[in-house]
Amino acid sequence: GAVVSQHPSRVICKSGTSVKIECRSLDFQATTMFWYRQFPKQSLMLMATSNEGSKATYEQGVEKDKFLINHASLTLSTLTVTSAHPEDSSFYICSARDVLAESTETQYFGPGTRLLVL
């Protein structure tokens, strides 16, 4: 149980284009999903908290107009990197909480999406 998928796993795009990343909870419903970014040899940094049916909460320093988050259903959240630039190249990872699980605070992570902006 508690499987989270992400698509695509890898993406290469040209500078200035937009990239959409999908995060799905496969066998549970997730009212809350989280988006993280991880640069090489660094830890995970939370970008935003995505709540189903409401606006995402962004961490300080994360541009909400650049990183658009949509959480339209209990099993799907999307992150769109708009007008991507080489400095946005990173490993983007989503996680989801299973509110019906014994431990409601446990986050299960997707496999990540590696973005390379040329």
Place this chain on the structure above:
Amino acid sequence: QKEVEQNSGPLSVPEGAIASLNCTYSDRGSQSFFWYRQYSGKSPELIMSIYSNGDKEDGRFTAQLNKASQYVSLLIRDSQPSDSATYLCAVIGTGFQKLVFGTGTRLLVSP
């Protein structure tokens, strides 16, 4: 002071030994603590969660929590080369639902 601190390592242990990974946190009101394992190029994988003072065992893994000292640790018994990875300590602080991660400790288990 960082919210969650870990020694970056690498921590090198021989196969079969006990690996001890440590983590301290700054928010005294924190109630939820997690250990994740992350292989290179992969996303984190949950190993254990712990919420109460004391020890919690799951197979070869034992998590230890001491809230008075604001300290949480992970012991790996009978370490295997496949345990070589970065171990991330994560904490949910007071009043928040978000995980705060340490920078991770790299563990190397030599055959």
